[in-house]
Amino acid sequence: MKIPTTLKHKPVIVSENYENVDGRYAYNTDAKGLSLGLAQWNDRGKVDISAKVWRYTGEKWSRQSEELPLHRVLDLAILVCRTKLHFREAYRYEKLYDTENPIIDRIGLQGDAMTVAVCTDNEKIDEDIKLFRQALSDDDELIGERLRTLSRILKEMGY
Numbered sequence: 001m002k003i004p005t006t007l008k009h010k011p012v013i014v015s016e017n018y019e020n021v022d023g024r025y026a027y028n029t030d031a032k033g034l035s036l037g038l039a040q041w042n043d044r045g046k047v048d049i050s051a052k053v054w055r056y057t058g059e060k061w062s063r064q065s066e067e068l069p070l071h072r073v074l075d076l077a078i079l080v081c082r083t084k085l086h087f088r089e090a091y092r093y094e095k096l097y098d099t100e101n102p103i104i105d106r107i108g109l110q111g112d113a114m115t116v117a118v119c120t121d122n123e124k125i126d127e128d129i130k131l132f133r134q135a136l137s138d139d140d141e142l143i144g145e146r147l148r149t150l151s152r153i154l155k156e157m158g159y
Contacts (some may be wrong), residue, residue: 001056008040009052009067018054023142030055030062039069077116077150078107082116084143087133096129098132 039050055062106113
């Protein structure tokens with residue numbers, strides 16, 4: 001499906017067949033495309049690049065389409081990777097995390113650090129973390145394929 005070019009986000013690089021590869025939702029998703037382009041929030045004289053997931057309801061482009069600055073996309077990828085790493089060893093803890101220290105990691109970025117932690121403010125964390133671990137495990141093949149691809153491309157780029 002063709003991504004619209006007349007809306008505020010201006011696509012430059014696109015994946016218009018995303019509905020065919022949208023993880024376990026492939027071939028049955030409203031996420032029809034991905035794009036990197038000029039952000040819809042750009043002001044005169046200021047240009048930011050954003051990533052956008054284009055969602056289509058079957059009748060019109062959805063207002064639930066998401067647009068994120070590129071650094072946030074990468075921060076989410078970092079969060080996913082650090083989370084997967086945590087759950088490799090989470091079985092060591094009775095509640096799948098250290099209840100005395102729920103901070104999993106502090107990852108240095110821009111002179112500060114992004115804190116990765118278990119959300120102990122969630123009153124159902126003991127139940128939810130088990131469900132999360134199971135869902136992460138169920139999607140391991142899908143996530144792993146994407147992480148291997150990302151790793152390969154990062155190596156090609158010299159990272």
